[in-house]
Amino acid sequence: MALTRSYKHTINERIQQDPAFAQGLLDDAATLFLNGEPEVARIILRDLVNATLGFEELARETEKPSKSLHRMLSAHGNPNMDNLAAIFGAMRSWLKVDIEVHAVPTD
Template identity: 40%
Template sequence: MPLTRDFKETVQARAERDQDFRWSLLKEGLECMLAGDIDTGKTILRDYINATIGFAELGELTKKQPKSLMRMLGPQGNPHARNLFDVISCIQDHEGIQLEVSAHR
C-alpha cells in the first residue's frame, strides 16, 4: 500500500524536530532486519532516509546512484550485505551515533 503525502510529511516533520523519533525509526528498521523481517526493515529504513538525509545526499556519501539505493531498499530490492552496511554506516555518521547489537534471551 503506497503511503499518502500527508503521512510522509508527518513523518518528515516529526523527524526534523525529534531526534529520539529519528533514532527509534532507524533502530526499529534494523531490528526488523536482524529478526528476519527484511521487507519491513527495508520499508522503515526507506522511510527514515526519506524523512532525514534523503537519497540524493546518501548517494553522494555512499558513492552510489540514488535510484540504485531506492531500488535496493524497495519492495523487490535484495541488497548485498556490503551495500546495506555502507548505507547503515553513512546514516550513523550523519546522525552522529554508533549503533550496537546486544544479545538477549
Template identity: 40%
Template structure:
C-alpha cells in the same frame, strides 16, 4: 506494508523535529532487518532516509547510484550486504550514534 502519503508526511515532519524519534526510527529499521523482517526494515529505513539526508546525499556519501539505492529500499529490492552495511554506517554517522548489538535469550 503500504503507507499513505499523509502518514509518510507526518513521519517526515516528526523526524525533522524530534531527534529522539529520529534515532528510534533508525534503530527500529535496523532491528527489523536483523530480526528477518526485511520488508519492514526497508520501508522504515527508506522513510528515515527521505526525512533526513535524502537519497542524493546518501548516493554521494556511499558512492552507490541513486537509482540503485531507490531499488535497494523499494518493495522488490534485494540489497547486497556490502551496500546495506555501507548505508547503515553512513546513517549512524549522520545521526551521530553508534548502535550496538546485544544478545538476549529468545522468548
C-alpha cells in the same frame, strides 16, 4: 468531511523535529533486519533517508547510484550486506549515533 494528513508527511515532519524518534527508527530498522523482517526494515530506512539526508546525499556518502539505492530500499529491494552496511553507516553518521547489538536469550 474529516481533514486527513499524509502519513509520509507526518513521519517526515516528526523525523526532522525529533532526533530521538529518528534514532529509534534506525534502531527499529536494524532490529527488523536482524530478526528476519527485511521488507519493513527497508521501508523504514527509505522513510528515514527521505526525511534526513535524502537519496542524492546518500548516493554521495555510499558511492552508489541514487536510483540503485531507491531500488534497494523499496519493499521488494534486495540490497547485499555491503550496501546495507554502507547505508547504515551513512545514517549513523548523519544522525550522530552508534549502533550496538545485544543478543537476548529466548525462552
